Amino acid sequence: MKSIEPTIKADEGTPPRAGEKILRVARDLFYRQGIRAIGVDEIVRRAGVTKPSLYRSFPSKDELAASYLRQYDLEFWARFDEAVAAHPGDPRAQIAAFLTRIGKRTQKPDYRGCGMTNAAVEYPEHGHPARVVSEANKQELRRRLRAMAAAMGARDADTLGDGLLLLIEGAYISGQLFGAGGPAKSVARNADLLIEASLKK
Amino acid sequence: MKSIEPTIKADEGTPPRAGEKILRVARDLFYRQGIRAIGVDEIVRRAGVTKPSLYRSFPSKDELAASYLRQYDLEFWARFDEAVAAHPGDPRAQIAAFLTRIGKRTQKPDYRGCGMTNAAVEYPEHGHPARVVSEANKQELRRRLRAMAAAMGARDADTLGDGLLLLIEGAYISGQLFGAGGPAKSVARNADLLIEASLKK
DNA sequence: TGACAATGTTACCGATCGGTACGTATACCT
DNA sequence: AGGTATACGTACCGATCGGTAACATTGTCA
Numbered sequence: 001m002k003s004i005e006p007t008i009k010a011d012e013g014t015p016p017r018a019g020e021k022i023l024r025v026a027r028d029l030f031y032r033q034g035i036r037a038i039g040v041d042e043i044v045r046r047a048g049v050t051k052p053s054l055y056r057s058f059p060s061k062d063e064l065a066a067s068y069l070r071q072y073d074l075e076f077w078a079r080f081d082e083a084v085a086a087h088p089g090d091p092r093a094q095i096a097a098f099l100t101r102i103g104k105r106t107q108k109p110d111y112r113g114c115g116m117t118n119a120a121v122e123y124p125e126h127g128h129p130a131r132v133v134s135e136a137n138k139q140e141l142r143r144r145l146r147a148m149a150a151a152m153g154a155r156d157a158d159t160l161g162d163g164l165l166l167l168i169e170g171a172y173i174s175g176q177l178f179g180a181g182g183p184a185k186s187v188a189r190n191a192d193l194l195i196e197a198s199l200k201k
Numbered sequence: 202m203k204s205i206e207p208t209i210k211a212d213e214g215t216p217p218r219a220g221e222k223i224l225r226v227a228r229d230l231f232y233r234q235g236i237r238a239i240g241v242d243e244i245v246r247r248a249g250v251t252k253p254s255l256y257r258s259f260p261s262k263d264e265l266a267a268s269y270l271r272q273y274d275l276e277f278w279a280r281f282d283e284a285v286a287a288h289p290g291d292p293r294a295q296i297a298a299f300l301t302r303i304g305k306r307t308q309k310p311d312y313r314g315c316g317m318t319n320a321a322v323e324y325p326e327h328g329h330p331a332r333v334v335s336e337a338n339k340q341e342l343r344r345r346l347r348a349m350a351a352a353m354g355a356r357d358a359d360t361l362g363d364g365l366l367l368l369i370e371g372a373y374i375s376g377q378l379f380g381a382g383g384p385a386k387s388v389a390r391n392a393d394l395l396i397e398a399s400l401k402k
Numbered sequence: 403t404g405a406c407a408a409t410g411t412t413a414c415c416g417a418t419c420g421g422t423a424c425g426t427a428t429a430c431c432t
Numbered sequence: 433a434g435g436t437a438t439a440c441g442t443a444c445c446g447a448t449c450g451g452t453a454a455c456a457t458t459g460t461c462a
Contacts, residue, residue: 033224034325036237040450050410112325120378121322122235124313138378162384163391166371173370176322177339183363189366197398241420251441262420
C-alpha cells in the first residue's frame with residue numbers, strides 16, 4: 001500500500017508533485033462524471049503528467065478512487081463539524097445548520113450529489129476499495145446522527161437518527177436527479193418536522 | 202427508433218425471440234451490477250445469442266439500457282398501484298403499504314436499490330437515453346406523492362410530498378449501502394411520523 | 403562531483419469496449 | 433417447388449481500457 005494521501009502540510013511554494021496534481025484532477029472528474037466514466041488516460045492528460053507517474057503514486061485506478069474518497073471524507077467531516085461547532089450543545093440546531101447547507105448546495109446547477117453515495121452505487125461489489133471507504137463514512141454518519149438524536153431527547157433515538165439519514169441521502173440523490181427546484185430544497189424543513197414529531201412530550 | 206419494447210401479449214408457446222432473451226438478461230445484469238459495469242459481450246453470451254442480434258433489436262447499448270428502464274418503470278408502477286388499490290381512498294395507508302414493502306425489500310441480502318436512481322447516478326449527463334427515462338419516472342413519482350399529500354390534508358402538501366420522496370430515495374440508497382439492519386428498515390415508521398407532523402390540526 | 407530520488411518519454415501489452423459487413427439458415431406464403 | 437422475408441451466426445473493425453518495461457532527464461543534497 002504505497003498510495004500517496006493528500007499532503008496536508010502547508011504549501012511551501014514548491015511545485016506540486018505529480019501525485020498531487022493527479023489527485024486534484026481525479027477528484028474533480030470522478031465527482032462530476034463518475035469514476036467508471038473516467039479513464040486514467042484522461043486523468044493524466046488533464047493533469048499534465050504521464051501514465052507511469054500515476055502508477056508510481058497509486059497502485060491502481062481503484063486505489064486512486066479510494067484516495068479521492070478518503071480526501072472527500074475529510075472535507076465532508078470538516079463541513080459537518082463546522083455546522084456542529086456553530087451551535088454548541090444544541091444538536092437540533094446543528095442538524096438544521098447542516099441540512100440547510102445541504103439544501104442550498106443541491107440547488108446549484110451542476111450539483112452531483114455525494115461522492116461517497118455515488119461511488120457505492122457505481123461499485124456494488126463488497127470489498128471494492130472505493131466502496132470500503134464509502135461504507136465506513138456512512139456508518140460513521142449514522143452513528144453520529146443517532147447520537148445526536150439521543151441528545152435531542154427523542155423517544156426513539158435510533159429511528160430518528162436513521163430517519164435523518166434517509167432524508168440526507170434522499171437529498172443527495174434527488175438533488176442531482178431534479179436539479180434546482182427539486183425536493184431536496186425542503187430537506188431541512190422536513191427534518192425539523194420529523195424531529196418535532198419524534199421528541200418526548 | 203426501432204427499439205423493441207417488451208411484448209406484453211400472452212406467451213403463445215413460441216420460442217422466445219433473441220430480443221426478449223437479451224432484454225431479460227440485460228435487465229438482471231444491469232440492475233445487479235450496474236449498466237456501465239456490464240458489456241454487451243457478456244449480455245449476449247449469457248443470453249445465448251450473438252452480438253448482431255442485439256443490434257438488430259436495439260440501436261445501441263444506451264437504448265438497451267433505456268428499454269430496461271422502461272420495463273422497470275412498468276413494474277414499478279404496478280407495485281405502486283398495488284399498494285394504492287389495497288387502501289382505496291386512504292392515501293396515508295397507501296403510503297404506509299408502499300413504504301412497508303420497500304422497507305422489507307431493502308433488508309434482503311442482495312438488495313441493489315432502485316434501478317432508476319442508480320441509472321441516474323451512473324449517467325449524470327443530461328439527455329442520455331437512460332437518464333431521460335429515469336428522470337421522467339421520478340418526476341411522475343413526485344407529482345403523485347404531492348397529490349397524495351394534498352389528499353391527506355397536509356398543511357403544506359408539496360413539502361410533505363417532497364419529504365416522502367426524500368425518505369424513499371434515502372431508503373433506496375441506504376438499503377444498498379448498509380444492507381440488512383440498515384436505516385432503510387425504518388422508512389415506513391419515519392414517513393408516518395412525518396405525515397403526522399404535517400397534517401392540519 | 404557523484405549518488406539518489408522523482409519525473410518525464412516512448413513505446414508497448416493483452417483485454418475489452420461498442421458496433422458492423424456479410425453470408426447463412428429457417429419458415430411461411432403462393 | 434420456388435421465392436421471399438425474417439432471424440441468426442461468423443468474423444471482423446478501430447478505439448479505448450487499465451497497466452507496464454526501459455530509458456532519459458532533472459533537481460537535491462552530501
